[in-house]
Amino acid sequence: MSDTEHLTTGSPKPVFPDDGILKLYSMRFCPYAHRVHLVLDAKKIPYHSIYINLREKPEWFPQVSSSSKVPALELVAEPKNSVLIESLIICDYLDEKYPEVAPLYPKDPLKKAQEKILVVRFDQFINAFYKLVLHDNPASLGDTDLYAGLETYEEELKQRGTEFFGGTAPGMLDYMIWPWCERFSALKFSFGDHFDLSPERFGTLLKWRDLMLKDRAVKCFYLDGKIHAKYMASRRAGTADYNML
Amino acid sequence: MSDTEHLTTGSPKPVFPDDGILKLYSMRFCPYAHRVHLVLDAKKIPYHSIYINLREKPEWFPQVSSSSKVPALELVAEPKNSVLIESLIICDYLDEKYPEVAPLYPKDPLKKAQEKILVVRFDQFINAFYKLVLHDNPASLGDTDLYAGLETYEEELKQRGTEFFGGTAPGMLDYMIWPWCERFSALKFSFGDHFDLSPERFGTLLKWRDLMLKDRAVKCFYLDGKIHAKYMASRRAGTADYNML
Numbered sequence: 124m125s126d127t128e129h130l131t132t133g134s135p136k137p138v139f140p141d142d143g144i145l146k147l148y149s150m151r152f153c154p155y156a157h158r159v160h161l162v163l164d165a166k167k168i169p170y171h172s173i174y175i176n177l178r179e180k181p182e183w184f185p186q187v188s189s190s191s192k193v194p195a196l197e198l199v200a201e202p203k204n205s206v207l208i209e210s211l212i213i214c215d216y217l218d219e220k221y222p223e224v225a226p227l228y229p230k231d232p233l234k235k236a237q238e239k240i241l242v243v244r245f246d247q248f249i250n251a252f253y254k255l256v257l258h259d260n261p262a263s264l265g266d267t268d269l270y271a272g273l274e275t276y277e278e279e280l281k282q283r284g285t286e287f288f289g290g291t292a293p294g295m296l297d298y299m300i301w302p303w304c305e306r307f308s309a310l311k312f313s314f315g316d317h318f319d320l321s322p323e324r325f326g327t328l329l330k331w332r333d334l335m336l337k338d339r340a341v342k343c344f345y346l347d348g349k350i351h352a353k354y355m356a357s358r359r360a361g362t363a364d365y366n367m368l
Numbered sequence: 369m370s371d372t373e374h375l376t377t378g379s380p381k382p383v384f385p386d387d388g389i390l391k392l393y394s395m396r397f398c399p400y401a402h403r404v405h406l407v408l409d410a411k412k413i414p415y416h417s418i419y420i421n422l423r424e425k426p427e428w429f430p431q432v433s434s435s436s437k438v439p440a441l442e443l444v445a446e447p448k449n450s451v452l453i454e455s456l457i458i459c460d461y462l463d464e465k466y467p468e469v470a471p472l473y474p475k476d477p478l479k480k481a482q483e484k485i486l487v488v489r490f491d492q493f494i495n496a497f498y499k500l501v502l503h504d505n506p507a508s509l510g511d512t513d514l515y516a517g518l519e520t521y522e523e524e525l526k527q528r529g530t531e532f533f534g535g536t537a538p539g540m541l542d543y544m545i546w547p548w549c550e551r552f553s554a555l556k557f558s559f560g561d562h563f564d565l566s567p568e569r570f571g572t573l574l575k576w577r578d579l580m581l582k583d584r585a586v587k588c589f590y591l592d593g594k595i596h597a598k599y600m601a602s603r604r605a606g607t608a609d610y611n612m613l
Contacts, residue, residue, distance in 0.1 A: 207478075209488055215484075220477040233465070235464070236457050240453055244435075
């Protein structure tokens with residue numbers, strides 16, 4: 124478990140040994156950064172985690188990440204200390220660069236493209252999720268959009284008839300959507316028991332969730348619903364509590 | 369040159385011979401669809417173009433494109449007539465599936481990821497472009513954001529010292545940003561001569577533009593600034609004139 128203190132305005136840039144190990148700039152509760160942790164952990168690639176306070180960023184951070192955002196992956200062994208940004212681009216890079224352990228895409232270009240389309244379509248769920256989580260009066264919103272966004276995945280996994288979208292092990296699609304699925308269980312702590320997936324409507328996804336919870340990479344970075352709910356409440360109040368762990 | 373009549377509500381689904389040739393659902397003035405035309409033409413892949421009226425779509429179109437958007441590429445030779453959506457996913461698929469002619473990415477995974485980051489960062493320019501083009505009173509907006517979005521590319525190409533971002537021939541980055549660069553020359557017809565790139569500030573990109581205009585794939589789908597300006601004016605007026613050609 125890494126130190127999860129988040130560096131902030133005034134924090135010096137951390138110094139690491141010249142060990143050639145990747146550095147991941149992250150935020151402990153950021154689901155986009157979570158994607159990269161999952162892929163690094165699935166592929167057993169060692170890395171240093173550096174957590175950034177996104178409200179009061181260290182002065183040196185924009186020089187590291189051209190977008191000033193997390194996740195940013197610094198490839199210290201590459202010329203000019205190359206830094207990659209954008210969660211999907213980083214994860215695709217890692218899968219191409221480290222194909223031996225846990226290859227995450229189908230080899231066939233068409234099947235690979237279809238997985239990517241399902242990753243992009245998940246934005247519908249992500250948007251509905253944030254609309255709910257960050258709304259002043261979430262109870263007024265209802266949950267129609269939220270569940271509609273998930274139905275595609277329930278149907279897809281049922282049709283595939285496999286344990287994971289990736290087959291017998293999680294693939295890129297599994298890991299790319301997992302951060303929000305993990306956070307789904309925060310909703311009942313924030314907004315009441317009716318925010319739970321119905322076994323009749325989402326039976327396949329519920330079985331998938333239980334299997335994902337046993338996956339080694341998922342366990343490496345897992346937080347339970349209560350903790351996610353506590354962080355989301357602090358964010359909604361405008362005082363995101365990055366160092367609560 | 370394909371027939372550019374756009375199919376609309378009530379239009380029957382066009383019937384093609386069982387020739388195994390790709391079908392591209394497009395709109396003649398859509399820059400995202402333009403990306404796919406460029407890659408197909410660069411790779412000399414034959415395809416049928418089917419143009420869709422996006423304001424009054426044919427009833428059968430949502431069954432073809434799961435997002436109801438263009439571009440959508442129907443792979444008629446694949447099982448279940450697979451249809452791909454999302455311009456970047458389609459173009460990446462084409463580059464993987466047809467690597468022999470005009471390979472568009474660097475082979476090195478890091479360099480490839482860096483090209484993808486530059487494609488995504490171009491959204492800054494795209495957003496500024498649309499804000500201007502679709503604004504009621506464009507003169508009031510100025511052009512700061514527009515030019516700021518281009519500076520990254522001027523600097524990048526200068527540093528590379530190559531004719532194209534792809535080296536001696538256009539690569540994925542060249543083709544992915546080209547549709548908006550082609551449309552840039554519409555701005556002076558719409559909003560006046562001051563919307564032109566300054567040779568002092570954008571000398572490298574201006575040379576690149578002249579070279580791109582000579583590229584075979586670019587020429588295949590090229591429209592001049594006056595025509596783009598006329599289409600944009602019709603769109604701004606709420607009466608997008610798809611069939612003006």
